[in-house]
Amino acid sequence: MAGLIIHEWIERHGGSENVVDEMAAAFPDADIHCLWNNAPDRYPGRSVTESWLARTPLRKSKAAALPFMPATWAATRVSKADFVLISSHAFAHHAGGRQTPDGPERFVYVHTPARYLWAPELDVRGGNVIARAVAPSLRRIDRKRAQDGATFAANSDYIRLRMERSWGVEAEVIHPPVRVEYLQSVPSWADRLSAEDAYLFSTLPSEYVLGASRFVDYKRLDVAIRAGELAGLPVVLAGAGPQHAELQALADAATVPVIIMTRPSDELLFALYQAASLLVFAAVEDFGIMPVEAMALGTPVLVVAEGGASESVLALNGGVVVTSLDDASLRNGVTKALSVDMAPAQAAAGAEFGLETFRARLISWVTSSSVRT
Incomplete structure (x- = not known):
């Protein structure tokens, strides 16, 4: 099937870009189109094409x-694609x-309806002056376009429910x-560290609570510190921001x-995951890759009930979900x-969340459309 893969914009790093990587692997003959491409060698x-926005200064400002x-x-x-x-x-x-009726069927994998429109309380961009000004009209357009006949998949049940509420x-x-297979291919990530990283790792306590993410408010890394205090365990925070x-x-x-x-x-x-006593992940996320990575490496996770990480x-x-x-x-x-006991979770992680599992489910979703229709 000669398809067309479409993504918002392509960056060198990003969770949604990792999904597109797997879409491209699942459908190797498909072309790719985006608003602009900041990773031309990805x-x-x-064939990776860009919209007219890529030729303007607007590519440098998502808000604008x-x-x-x-x-x-x-x-x-x-229209030239067999599927989109x-x-x-x-x-x-x-x-x-x-x-x-005569156009290619469209399959939309939704990471989330635009949070700055539909869940601004979870996205600081929703407070942007431009975003607030255009939000009412954009919500009307967004809901209408979502009902134009595409077939949808959500990255979590949490997002499925948001789509139902927002778009109907x-x-x-x-x-x-999640790169479970890769993570589990190395028995000890500590043995793969550079000399500098190995020294840093050697200075850590033998037991600790881990908090890992970007250093931004909604990630709630303060909760990891409080969890360590309540348990009487040292805390390691990994990230930047x-x-x-x-x-x-x-x-x-x-x-x-x-x-x-x-x-x-x-x-x-990865070495921090393996050595940690517990990962505390208190952010309200659409899905949450880090908890799966930690569990794949044998580390238990504490998450909040709200959001996809649970x-x-x-x-x-x-x-544990609190x-x-x-x-x-x-x-x-x-x-x-x-x-x-993390042994069963570690053994099941690949079959539930691994790359091959995702590709198989994606291909089945796209290719079984004729059965549904």
Whole structure:
């Protein structure tokens, strides 16, 4: 099948780009189209085209380009493709306009309906002056375009429900790919560290609570510190971002040692997962890749009930889901998580969330459309 893969914009790093990587692997003959491509060497040997926005200064500002995206996608020609596979977290699902009887079927994999429109309380971009001004009209357009006849999949049940509330459409759930096979191919990531990373790793305590993510407010890394204090365990925070100074102040005031590992390499992050007693992941995420990575490496996870991260923890029985972050709930959750037998979760992670599983589910979803229709 000669298809067309569509994605919002392509960057060198990003969770949604990792999904597009697997879409490209599943359908090697498909071309790719995006608003603009900031990683021109990401898909060698494949046709990757850009919209008119790529030839303007708007490509440097997603906020400024926002009002132009719906019309740009709606005007995108898709008629020459046998099928269209769309990766959407903003307006890419508008591509091609209304589904026509003689046009290619469109399959939309939704990371989330644009959060700055439909869940602004979870996305600081929703407070942007431009976003607030255009949000009412964009919501009307977005809902209408979502009902134009595409077939939808959501990356979690949490997002499936958001799509239902926001757009009034149904979707099946296909969890995003996690590099489980790669993570589990190395018995000890500590043995793969550079000399510098190996030294840093050697300075860590033998037991610790891990918090890992970008250092931004909604990631709630403060909860990892509090969990360590309640359990009497040291804490390691891994990442980087604008909240670094605030987290450093919390670390300095904590009743347990708190070590901040800034911008760890992939190998160091994986070693941190393997050595941690527990990963505390308190962010409300659409899915949450990091908890699956930790569980795949044998580390239990504590997550909050709201958001998609709870789905993977429950699917693998690889930790604890808490409904509240008050001290009593957090202390009880940490105690339970530390006692979880992780062998079954580690063994099941690949079959549930691995790359091959994602590709198989994706191909089945696309190729079985004739059965549904």
